[in-house]
Amino acid sequence: MVLSWFKRNKSTPAEETPAVLEPAEPSQEPLPAAAPDTPSSPPPAAEPVDESSPASETPLAASRFAPGEAQKTAETPKTGFFARLKSGLSRSREQLSEGVARLVLGKKEIDDELLEDLEAILLQSDVGVPATRSIMQAVTEKVRRKELSDPAALQQAIRQSLLDLLQPRCEAWTPQKGQTQVLMMVGINGAGKTTTIGKLAARWKMEGFGVLLAAGDTFRAAAVEQLQGWGARVQVPVIAQGSGADSASVIFDAFAAARSRGADLLIADTAGRLHTQGHLMEELKKVKRVLGKQDPDAPQQIWLVLDAGTGQNALQQAQQFHAAVGLTGICITKLDGTAKGGVVAAIAQALPIPIRFIGVGEGVEDLRPFDAEAFVDALFARESA
Numbered sequence: 001m002v003l004s005w006f007k008r009n010k011s012t013p014a015e016e017t018p019a020v021l022e023p024a025e026p027s028q029e030p031l032p033a034a035a036p037d038t039p040s041s042p043p044p045a046a047e048p049v050d051e052s053s054p055a056s057e058t059p060l061a062a063s064r065f066a067p068g069e070a071q072k073t074a075e076t077p078k079t080g081f082f083a084r085l086k087s088g089l090s091r092s093r094e095q096l097s098e099g100v101a102r103l104v105l106g107k108k109e110i111d112d113e114l115l116e117d118l119e120a121i122l123l124q125s126d127v128g129v130p131a132t133r134s135i136m137q138a139v140t141e142k143v144r145r146k147e148l149s150d151p152a153a154l155q156q157a158i159r160q161s162l163l164d165l166l167q168p169r170c171e172a173w174t175p176q177k178g179q180t181q182v183l184m185m186v187g188i189n190g191a192g193k194t195t196t197i198g199k200l201a202a203r204w205k206m207e208g209f210g211v212l213l214a215a216g217d218t219f220r221a222a223a224v225e226q227l228q229g230w231g232a233r234v235q236v237p238v239i240a241q242g243s244g245a246d247s248a249s250v251i252f253d254a255f256a257a258a259r260s261r262g263a264d265l266l267i268a269d270t271a272g273r274l275h276t277q278g279h280l281m282e283e284l285k286k287v288k289r290v291l292g293k294q295d296p297d298a299p300q301q302i303w304l305v306l307d308a309g310t311g312q313n314a315l316q317q318a319q320q321f322h323a324a325v326g327l328t329g330i331c332i333t334k335l336d337g338t339a340k341g342g343v344v345a346a347i348a349q350a351l352p353i354p355i356r357f358i359g360v361g362e363g364v365e366d367l368r369p370f371d372a373e374a375f376v377d378a379l380f381a382r383e384s385a
Contacts, residue, residue, distance in 0.1 A: 081360070081368055085335065086378040088360045092341030096125040097155060097380040104151035110143050114151065118158075126311045128346030135161040159380050165345055166372035171354035173301065173329065175209045175265040180258050182266045182291055182298045184251075186284060186321055187305035189220060189272030192333035196305050196359065197267050198230030199367040205236055210263040214254030215240035216247040216287065219271035227269055234364075247271055247283060248290040255294055268299070281324045288325055303329040303356060306347075311340040315347055322351060329356040332370075336360065341379060 086093075099121045107114060115136070122132040138161045142148035148157055175181055183200075187193040194217065201211050213231050215238055217223035224240050231238035239254035251268045258266040270287060273280035291298040304321045306314040314332075321327055330353055332344060348355065355370040 081365070082374060082378060084360045084366065085358075085374065086381050088335040089341045089375075089378050092125060093379055093381070096121065096127075096342060097159075099125070100155045100158060104154050107151035110149060110151055110154065114154075115140065115143075118154065122158075122342075126340040126342035126346065128312060128315060128343070128349065131165060131345045131349035134165065134349060138164075155380065159376055162345055162379070163372060163376045166348050166355075166375065169348045169353070169355045170370055170372050171356075172369050173354070173356055174207070175204060175211075177209065177264055180255070180263055180266065180295075181300040182255060182258075182268060182295075183301040183303060184268045184270060184287065184291075184299040184325075185303055185305060186270050186325065186327075187272060188317060191272070191305045191307040192359065193217075193272060193305040194223065194226050194230065194269055196331050196333060196357070196367065197227065197269055198234060199359070199364050200357070201230070201236045201267055202234035202364045203367070204265060205234060209265055210261070211236050212254060212258045212261070212263045212266045213238045214251045214266055214268040216251045216254075217269045217271045218243055218245045218247050218250060223269070223271075248287045251287055252290050252294070255291060255298065259294070281320070284321075284325050301328045302326060303331055305331045305333060308332050308335045308340060308343060311343050312346065314343050315350055318347055318351055318353070322353065327351075327353050329354050331355075331357045331359070331367075333359040333367075341375075344375065 100118065103114065103117050103121065118139070119132060119136050122135060123129070127135070135158060139148065139154070139157050142157060148154070175183075185193050185197055197213065201213060205211050213227055213236055215224040215227045217227070218241065221243065224243055228238050228240060230236075239250065239257050241250050241253075247270060251270075254268065255266055268287070270284060271280070273283075288299060288302075302325050304318055304327050306317060308314065310317075318327070318330060330347065330351075332347075332355060335341060335358055344355065344358075347353075357367050358370050358375070359367045
C-alpha cells in the first residue's frame, strides 16, 4: 500500500519538540529549507573538514499508530509483488517479449533476416550492445548446432539467455549482529536514494537489527528533513547537522554514535551528484576515507541507487560511481510503467556488481531483494497471466 509522508517537526540541536508528525501524501515537491547551521568546533582531526553545527539526533515523534501498528500496516500490500513487478515492466515487455512474438508470427524458419530483426528489438529494449551481443551469440550458436530451428521457440531461448545473464547478480546481503557496519548510499538526485534508505531501514528494523541513519546529504535543500521524516516514520534514529554542514563530519559523528550504542548498521545518506562532476565525486572519496579512520573495513557496503527510467544513462552512472568509490551493490528503483527494464541486463553484463534490491512502488513492501527468475518471468509474462 502507498505509505504517507509525515509533516516535519522543527527542532534545534539537542532540543526535542513534542510535535506529532501527521501523515501527508508523498510528493516530489521540495521540502521546506532547513534552519541555518550554527558554528561549532571543527570536526575530528582525522580528516580536514568544514566547520558546521554539532551533530544532533532527531527525536522520534509520537505516532498515531499503536506500537508496531505502523509497520504492520506498511507490510499489507494491495496486490502481490509479482503483479506489481509485471505491471512495472509493461513498457519493457511490450518492446521485448511481445516484440519478439510479433516478429516470429507466421515465420517458418530462423534465417539471417529474422536474427537481424531480433537484434534490433533487443537494442531498442535498452538491453545495450554488450548484453545484446551476448544474447545473440547464444541464440546463433543454438541455431548453428540445430538446437533451435522453430521461430516459436525463439522467445524461450532469449528468456533463458537473460536468466543466465542475471542469475549471477543475485546476491543477498543483510547486516550482521554484534558489529557496527556502515552502508553508504550514493546516487544522483531524483533516483530515489533517500526513499530507498528509509525502506531499507524499516525492513531491517523489523528483522530485529539495530539501525541508525546519517543525514549526510547536506547539500540538497531539505534533504536532511526528508531523511528525518523517514526516521520518524519508521522509528529509526537520525544523526544530523544543519543544511550545508560537512557531509564527512556528519557521517563520522554518526558512526561514532552507532558504535557507542552497539547498533548493527549505520545507513549513511550522501549528497546526490552527477556522475560527470569529478570534484563532487571527490567528496564521496573523502567520506570513505573519514570512515576508514574509525574502522579500516568501513564502509563495508557502498550501494548505488539507479532510476530504471533513465535507460542507458543508468549504466554510465554505475560505471562512473564504481570507478570512483568501488560499488558493492546496486538498487534499481522506479520499475513502474515507464521503466526501461532492459537496462538491468545491460548493467549485469557490464559490471560484476550484485543487484541487491529493486523497487516497484511507494510502499515499504515494494522494495524487495532482486530475484532474477521473478524478474524474467514478469518480463515475459502474458497479459492474461
